[in-house]
Amino acid sequence: MIKWSHERSQAFQETLLDWYDQNKRDLPWRRDHNPYHVWVSEIMLQQTQVQTVIPYYLRFMDQFPTVEDLATATEDKLMKAWEGLGYYSRARNLQKAARQIVFDYQGRWPTTTEALQELSGIGPYTAGAIASIAFGQPVAAVDGNAFRVFSRLLEIDDDIAKPQTRKVFERIINLIIPKARPGDFNQAIMDLGASYMTATNYDTSQSPVKDFNQSYQDGIEDHYPVKTKKKRPIAHDYFGLIIHSKQGYLFEKRPSHGILANFWMFPLFDRENLTDEKATPESMLVGKIEARLQSEYQLSADLHAVDVPTVTHTFTHQKWKIKLLEAQVADNIDVSYFPGKWIHSSKFDQMTFSKVQSKLWLAYQKASKSTQSVGD
Template sequence: MIEWSQETITAFQKTLLNWYDQHKRDLPWRKDHDPYHVWVSEIMLQQTQVQTVIPYYLRFMKEFPTVQALADADEAHLMKAWEGLGYYSRARNLQKAARQIVTDYHGQWPTTVKGLQELSGVGPYTAGAIASIAFNQPVAAIDGNAFRVFSRLLEIDDDVAKPQTRKVFENVVDQIISKDRPGDFNQAIMDLGTSYMSAANYDSSHSPVKEFNQAYLDGIEDQFPVKTKKKRPVRHDFFALVLHADNQILFDKRPSTGILANFLMFPMFDQHDLIKDKSDSQEVLIHRVEEQMSTEDRLPVHLHQLPAKPVIHTFTHQQWHITLLRGSLPADSDLSYFPGKWIQIDHFNDIAFPKVQLKMWQAYQKAIAKK
């Protein structure tokens, strides 16, 4: 790892911030330094690209303009505003944290990294971003961009996939960050990491900080950051049941914990749980779904597979392959033993569905349109 002198640090700060002042991205959450705006934007930007976030952010601020409004929001309203962004625990944690600020902090934001991390869903990076941008605290905000930028600038070869490596980068950046403009410094690193020093198609020969980029100068930029590969998501095969009665579809409520907790979705069955013998055919497994619906949920139904490719949806550690099955039930079916309810198709737009459910509905509509 390269170590910079104070003279080099000062020169880097000046070069970086001059470039940022002239070329920073025009983003709606940068119109001010309000901690609420910074916080919501940073949570939305986790796992989601900037251009996707912008319209969501603008709508979210219109629906929930203050911490108090978010704290008071009905959960269904909040989930609908978040629909399509995925990783719904982020939205639930936002509301939990908003209620902490209103109740525990009497509406006053904690201003330090340590204090901010007491809020639900706020980790080291988000705390650093809020503390530096909203409260001018000279602290690092280490995300994927910062890992990439500083690993190349200083040829830091610590594995960024290891949790302990964050501390290495935090210590380095805390020495380099501008004490006068820490928020702008961290945001400039974000912009640099999405442009001249991006993960792919980077353009260091035109970068404003190329003279400080040791990996570029040594011709080994493609070797940074050092990162061990993630394990591939584990595949899970499911059946999803599209059960209809006139203009209604039967939905199941997901368990209160785990993936997509509490969301309404088509009833789903893990195919692995249905297999009793390696030779079991798809038809045999579908028959077992019918048996389970009849015995456990008291809903006798005949199912047939729709002529559609399986719906594929990838989570961080899982990839779902979902085969759609269709069936019908009387609208007055007894749902006493079933953890769900009928929903009018006309009311779908009023309900927040997870992205995988929206994919399944689109695949279903496309399949029946071919008939």
């Protein structure tokens, strides 16, 4: 790893910030240094592309213009505003932290990285971003961009997949970050990582800081950052039940913990809970589901496969594959023993659905239209 002198660090600061002043991205959350704006944008940007976030951010600020508005919002309104962004625990933690600020801190924001991390859902990176951008604290904000940029600049060989590596980068960047414009410095690193120093197809020959990029000078830029491969998401095979009558579609509420907590979804049956044999015919598994519905919920349903490809959705650690089954049941059927309720399709736009549920509904609609076309 190359270490920079004070003079070289200062030259890098000047070069980077001069470029940033002329080329920074025009993003709505950069138009002031309001900690609320910085915080909401950073939470939304986790696992999500900038261009996807912009319209969500603007709508969110229209509905919740202040931290007080967010703290006092109903959960339904909050989740509807977040619908489609995914990773819904982010929204719940946003509101928890907003309530901490409003009710526990009397509306006063913590200003240091240590104090900011006492708020729900705020980790080291987000704390560094808020502290530097909103409060002028000369602290690093180490995200994927910072890992990539500084590992290449300084040929840092530490594995960025290991949690302890963050401390290494924080110590190094804190020696380089300027005291005068720390927020702009961190945002410039973000923009550099999103342009000339991307993960692939990077163009360092045109980069404003190429003279400081040791890995580029040594012709080994593709060696950085050092990162061990993630484990593949664990596959889970489900059957999704589309049970309907004139009352609507039968939904169940997800448990209050775990993936998609508290969301309303079409009922799911895990294939593993139906049989230990991988080669069990699908017709037999469908029969097992029908028997479970009858024995556990006193719900009689004649299920058949929907003619549509398996719906897939990948979470961080799991990959769901969902085969759709359909049943039309009598309008007066008793569902009082079933842990769910009827929801009419006319009410869907008022509900907050997960991305998985939206995929299931879209797939079913396509199958229904296809069937109608054949019938016509």
